[in-house]
Amino acid sequence: MKFAMIGAGAMGLRYGILLQEAGNDVTFIDTWQPNIDKIREQGGAYVSRDHKDRHLVPIKLETPESYHGDPDILIFFTKQMQLADFLKRCEHFFNDRQYAFTCMNGMGHIEKLQQYFADDKIIAGTALIATVLNGPGDVDFMGKRGAGKMNMANLTEKPDEMTHRLFDELEKAQMHPTLTTNFKGTLMTKVIFNSVINTLCTMFEIPMGELGNFEKAYDLGRQLIDEAYDICERDGITLVSSREEEMHALDINTRIDMPLHYPSMYQDMIHDRPTEVDYINGYIAKLGREHNYEAKTHIFLTNLVHLAEYHRANEKKARDAAKAEAMQAKTTQSA
Structure with a gap:
């Protein structure tokens, strides 16, 4: 599947890199200039696990303005207070076919996503997955591979084919998703x-x-x-x-x-x-x-x-x- 990861912070990098390693086409989109500069300078993001085995993972990175792709699913991992600006800056590559998925902390983001995506194209969830951003372009996945779990649900509470495809890719990435209808x-x-x-x-x-x-x-x-x-x-x-x-x-x-x-x-x-x-x-x-x-x-x-x-x-x-x-x-x- 083709993903656009909106936000290349701690959780954005973890989800995106693991989906990439599971065989998907992932492009990261970010607005934090120090992060953008460091990732481009390095040719990717440095990844550790529990402070060990630090290694460089090549990734594709764009800004909202430079990206013109057509992903199947956009995954949003921004801070709640940043989401409105991200959505406005990314609006030019949204279309009616795409799905929006997010596991952001807190509440308030769904109403913002509804301004750009139809209810039957919104999937949201929660993640019990610990990740630390050490600095620009440097992320630490906490816990052994496969640690953590997540829940996901459709806004309409009616899972469709794309929901199940996303579920399968998250399972391959060892995110251990659970699909609910609540x-x-x-x-x-x-x-x-x-x-x-x-x-x-x-x-x-x-x-x-x-x-x-x-x-x-x-x-x-x-x-x-x-x-x-x-x-x-x-x-x-x-x-x-x-x-x-x-x-x-x-x-x-x-x-x-x-x-x-x-x-x-x-x-x-x-x-x-x-x-x-x-x-x-x-x-x-x-x-x-x-x-x-x-x-x-x-x-x-x-x-x-x-x-x-x-x-x-x-x-x-x-x-x-x-x-x-x-x-x-x-x-x-x-x-």
Whole structure:
């Protein structure tokens, strides 16, 4: 199959490279100039697995403006706040035959995709797959080959031939997909999962295992999950796991499957990038308000993450100012 991977960050590179290795034609499309420059300079992206076996994988890379292909499926792996701009810049090569597929974190992206693709051409899912972008053109696949799993569902909840073809290619790429016919329940179950792990690990800058081994981790997670499940019940969303199953998944993922992993929200925070908390905990709180339910814990954590972002931004300004002052003093002395 022919794929266009919209976004060549950590997850975009992982999905795209594994689909390429499974025999598919993949072109990566990105807008982050340092990433574009490094990949073109290297002739591809460097790939490691658990910090080992770093090697160069040749890939095809374009910008939205330079790409004029006609892929069967466009796979979107951007940050939520970047998607609208990506879609606008890529619109010139969209057509009615193509399918859009995404496993992006958070919620808010489906409505944006619907502005460009018909409902029966949209497939979305969730990924329990840990990946780290070390820097431009340098990605680390966490876990042994075949580690992780994912869910996928059609927006119409009616799988068609293209859905099954995509499923087969993802299976060949060892992504271990599960096909469901519960679209919003599938997506929201992962949003709730991320609302616990991503936010708490980011707030305290800890790996998932440290959270999972904390004696009060169950109590912290249970409070967030109960609020989210209460809201989904009010909205008529049938989640794909029970509250107890979600708690068990949190326990297994933090303590056993990925104890050394830092979630993507943490990676954004430490690199001074905006986090997606408004599309995760903030989305849950917004949905609650639509049903006169105040998700007080989710609201509190959303505001705390923004406070941490604000604090880091002020620290960065202070560092930059001190650096500029030192450079100015050095220049004055030289003169």
